[in-house]
Amino acid sequence: xxxxxxxxxxxxxxxxxxxxxxxxxxxxxxxxxxxxxxxxxxxxxxxxxxxxxxxxxxxxxxxxxxxxxxxxxxxxxxxxxxxxxxxxxxxxxxxxxxxxxxxxxxxxxxxxxxxxxxxxxxxxxxxxxxxxxxxxxxxxxxxxxxxxxxxxxxxxxxxxxxxxxxxxxxxxxxxxxxxxxxxxxxxxxxxxxxxxxxxxxxxxxxxxxxxxxxxxxxxxxxxxxxxxxxxxxxxxxxxxxxxxxxxxxxxxxxxxxxxxxxxxxxxxxxxxxxxxxxxxxxxxxxxxxxxxxxxxxxxxxxxxxxxxxxxxxxxxxxxxxxxxxxxxxxxxxxxxxxxxxxxxxxxxxxxxxxxxxxxxxxxxxxxxxxxxxxxxxxxxxxxxxxxxxxxxxxxxxxxxxxxxxxxxxxxxxxxxxxxxxxxxxxxxxxxxxxxxxxxxxxxxxxxxxxxxxxxxxxxxxxxxxxxxxxx
Numbered sequence: 001x002x003x004x005x006x007x008x009x010x011x012x013x014x015x016x017x018x019x020x021x022x023x024x025x026x027x028x029x030x031x032x033x034x035x036x037x038x039x040x041x042x043x044x045x046x047x048x049x050x051x052x053x054x055x056x057x058x059x060x061x062x063x064x065x066x067x068x069x070x071x072x073x074x075x076x077x078x079x080x081x082x083x084x085x086x087x088x089x090x091x092x093x094x095x096x097x098x099x100x101x102x103x104x105x106x107x108x109x110x111x112x113x114x115x116x117x118x119x120x121x122x123x124x125x126x127x128x129x130x131x132x133x134x135x136x137x138x139x140x141x142x143x144x145x146x147x148x149x150x151x152x153x154x155x156x157x158x159x160x161x162x163x164x165x166x167x168x169x170x171x172x173x174x175x176x177x178x179x180x181x182x183x184x185x186x187x188x189x190x191x192x193x194x195x196x197x198x199x200x201x202x203x204x205x206x207x208x209x210x211x212x213x214x215x216x217x218x219x220x221x222x223x224x225x226x227x228x229x230x231x232x233x234x235x236x237x238x239x240x241x242x243x244x245x246x247x248x249x250x251x252x253x254x255x256x257x258x259x260x261x262x263x264x265x266x267x268x269x270x271x272x273x274x275x276x277x278x279x280x281x282x283x284x285x286x287x288x289x290x291x292x293x294x295x296x297x298x299x300x301x302x303x304x305x306x307x308x309x310x311x312x313x314x315x316x317x318x319x320x321x322x323x324x325x326x327x328x329x330x331x332x333x334x335x336x337x338x339x340x341x342x343x344x345x346x347x348x349x350x351x352x353x354x355x356x357x358x359x360x361x362x363x364x365x366x367x368x369x370x371x372x373x374x375x376x377x378x379x380x381x382x383x384x385x386x387x388x389x390x391x392x393x394x395x396x397x398x399x400x401x402x403x404x405x406x407x408x409x410x411x412x413x414x415x416x417x418x419x420x421x422x423x424x425x426x427x428x429x430x431x432x433x434x435x436x437x438x439x440x441x442x443x444x445x446x447x448x449x450x451x452x453x454x455x456x457x458x459x460x461x462x463x464x465x466x467x468x469x470x471x
Contacts, residue, residue, distance in 0.1 A: 021238045023178025024100055027320040031333035034317045035310065035340070038175065041184030043309030045191075050302055052191035059198045060212050067209045070149035073138055076271070077130060078157055078164075083267035084122060085165040088115065089172025090315060091260020094402050095252070096176035096239060097316035101323025105238075112173055112239040114252045123165040131158040152210040160217030163224045170227040176316050177238040182230065186223045193219040259401050262410035266397070273417040277439075280422060284429050285375075285436040292372050292436075295363045296379040300386065303348045307341045307391045311398040318402030327465040334399045334462060338455070341391025349384040356380040375436070382440040386447050393451030396458035405461070412457065416450030424449075 026034045060067050092115035099107040130137065138150040167190065174183040194215055201211030201218075232241055274297070281289040314337045321329035352359065360376040393416065400409035424446040428438030 027178040038180040038313035045184040045187035085168035087264025090263040093176030097319030098323035101320035156213035163220035190223040259406035262406035314398035345387040349387040392455040412454035420446035
């Protein structure tokens with residue numbers, strides 16, 4: 001982990017230093033204020049994206065069940081692109097923030113340039129084989145009669161995946177230097193454009209499922225052009241990009257991947273956990289159980305949006321404090337973020353408990369789904385205990401990521417998702433004989449144990465940092 005100023009930075013940091021942007025001033029200031037200022041725009045942007053996901057599903061559903069199934073076959077690969085780019089972005093944002101904290105602007109610039117180069121290489125390696133062998137791939141994964149629709153949708157998404165990678169990386173660079181407001185603008189703009197373009201491309205232009213893909217790619221393309229202008233043409237960001245004399249620095253690549261690779265695996269572990277849970281649930285509650293779980297988990301994903309937004313703020317704030325060796329600020333940022341997350345999620349949990357029947361009714365209006373409403377209500381009332389505790393784990397992982405300890409964050413996530421969750425689900429469902437309800441309780445207990453380990457480890461780690469500073 002390299003947080004010390006580079007040789008070039010030591011000799012030229014003063015002459016090369018841009019005037020600090022408001023974002024950088026925020027990162028280097030009061031950590032409590034920084035978390036609020038950076039988290040609120042991201043929560044807003046994520047909320048708009050959630051609305052888009054719901055609207056997109058509505059428009060595509062008009063094409064029939066086969067269209068929804070086709071998107072379902074493409075989604076794992078889309079999720080893979082998101083996981084890779086988000087992971088790389090977390091690694092880049094952490095490395096940039098730590099160098100900003102260390103007053104090493106040239107080092108931050110170098111990280112940003114390396115990130116763009118790495119992003120292009122990964123995007124090409126991802127795009128070419130998937131686009132070229134799309135039909136064979138979907139036949140292999142069992143798309144069956146939906147192969148044609150899967151290819152029509154998938155090839156457009158694969159061809160435009162460079163925009164998926166670039167928008168996520170550019171957003172991460174902006175957040176890494178404390179510019180969450182502009183990151184919010186482009187995320188909200190992309191989601192808003194997609195909402196408007198979906199029905200036009202799908203129905204007005206008669207492109208069907210391919211139209212949904214074109215709407216997504218065009219929206220991402222427009223937001224990419226805007227961010228490309230900010231970063232490389234207008235150059236009004238704190239970090240600067242110079243590719244002419246680029247030379248690969250292995251220490252920077254190692255630093256980026258030291259946080260970025262574990263972050264990508266963390267996201268993929270969540271998908272693997274859901275796969276394992278589906279298998280367990282089918283054994284206990286059949287397809288109705290899976291319907292309850294998948295629908296209920298959609299509500300959970302909305303409920304934890306505030307904590308996710310706070311987590312995006314904790315990474316650069318803790319990173320900048322770590323780079324400045326202001327370890328007391330790391331501690332303040334961690335505890336304050338957990339406190340705010342706990343309060344918000346507790347309020348959401350209480351509301352979820354009391355309005356569970358009404359929430360369940362929204363998702364079970366169709367005649368074929370009405371029979372799962374009582375089971376979904378029960379799920380929501382049990383899983384609401386999950387919400388308040390999630391901030392202790394998620395925000396502890398963010399501190400690990402911000403300070404360059406990506407493997408620590410990965411370890412606590414794997415413990416919770418891959419080890420504890422299926423273990424407690426099996427124990428409560430089979431050993432204790434609680435059936436489907438036992439699986440829901442297993443989720444809650446596994447999360448509680450997992451976040452306790454994560455939070456305790458983070459506090460011990462931060463205390464070690466503070467002790468080191470005093471020695």
